[in-house]
Amino acid sequence: MTGRGAVLWAARRHHLHLQRAQSLTKAISLTTPTTSASSTQCLRRYATATQSHSQSVKRSRTIPIFITTAILGGAIYYFSSSSKPSLLNTESFIPYKITSREAISPTSFVFTISPHLQNPSLPYLTPSTSSWRYPLWSVEFKQPEVQIARHYTPLPPQEGDDPSDGSLRFYVRAIGGGEMSTYLSRLGVGRDVWLRGPHVGFDVPARLGGMKNVVFLAGGTGVVPAMQVAKAVLEQGPEAQVNILWAIRKRDELQSQHADNPVRQQSSWWQFWRANSDKPVEIHSELQDPSPIARQLKAMTATYGERLHIQVAIDEEQTQFRESDLQKAVSLARRPDLSLTRSISAPGCRLHDASMLEMAPEFETPAAPDDCKCGTGAGKNLFMISGPDGFIAHYAGSKRWLGGQQVQGPVGGVAAQLWRRYPWLADEWLVLKL
């Protein structure tokens, strides 16, 4: 440091000390009543008095300052700690710890998290029960280093889980160059994550109304909302039916590839033959080496039997869902005994009029009993789609931006072709894009 620099630095330090002293006096003056003009003058006058007197004055001033500082410190600590919520909420992020992590493929994994502080009054449980309150919901995770947040969908509880312990499981794919998903993919067991929510999605039972069928086309991790919806709908009544069409890039999302698994040993000619002959794989009780997600899907098919049908198309093996697969799925759901008038919606019904839906965001407040304007027993079967933007655009048309939020937009893509070919679909089905 040069001599001039040192002088400047010392002057700045002195100035800073003065500023700090002044601001401390200011802070304290806000809490002590001794700073009126007259009392300040009094203090000045006392400063010219004898040494012993000034010492006793100093002592008598030090005690209130000490007490005031202690009270201030205590208040700041109390308010900062008591205002920090420990329960999941939609306003602030709260810490959870990763308690387990299982790799599925080189880019995808399932992990479980638990809140730092247990509290059974969780906002996503029906009060005094351990059942989930919403048929479709997600939470946001934040990336603390770059201050971004992204939504992730909890997997529904499995047989034997106790949701009231607050733990949640997620299926995540790390996207190349993706800030949040790459960050999450690098965190191991014991690390903290920050969550806010729950954010509530479409009110699926209210939109279904008196109808009973859901066809859910899911791309990759989009299968998680399909699992949430399947559980919610199938547990509503014995007539409900759910058909999940799950599109994945590689087989390892479905089956783990152990050395003894024939999947890995396939020669290229065999793969070529498979690619040109195979249909989508069905998930049933015989599925070998299921991945953690397929294991849960398999358990769900065991629970719900024929009411839950799950097919998987594998991009790498050229099994894709085509228009004919979607047609088959919606046609299977058609009940010949159904009186058509029950499913035609009233114009302006926010739940069942397709033109109203075009302007709806995917997050909505649960429906009130009088939200449906179509009459008793009305409703629509649901064709739901979830996955990457390109996947949704291809099968059902892109979502749109309206007034700063993403809304459904018109039905496009493969679904629009199908709807044009079979006009009765528009009367019986609603398309919901997630």
Ligand SMILES: Cc1cc2nc3c(=O)[nH]c(=O)nc-3n(C[C@H](O)[C@H](O)[C@H](O)COP(=O)(O)OP(=O)(O)OC[C@H]3O[C@@H](n4cnc5c(N)ncnc54)[C@H](O)[C@@H]3O)c2cc1C
């Ligand atoms: C309601 C809701 C629930 C969700 N639930 C899950 C979930 O359970 N599991 C999960 O893994 N993800 C889920 N997502 C997606 C997730 O929120 C993030 O968008 C995703 O993880 C990518 O975030 P990122 O910060 O890593 O990528 P970004 O930094 O935001 O994006 C990086 C690049 O990747 C592209 N990109 C973004 N997403 C995808 C994608 N899915 N496939 C291909 N390219 C993509 C972007 O266009 C961009 O070019 C959900 C999204 C929503 C809205």
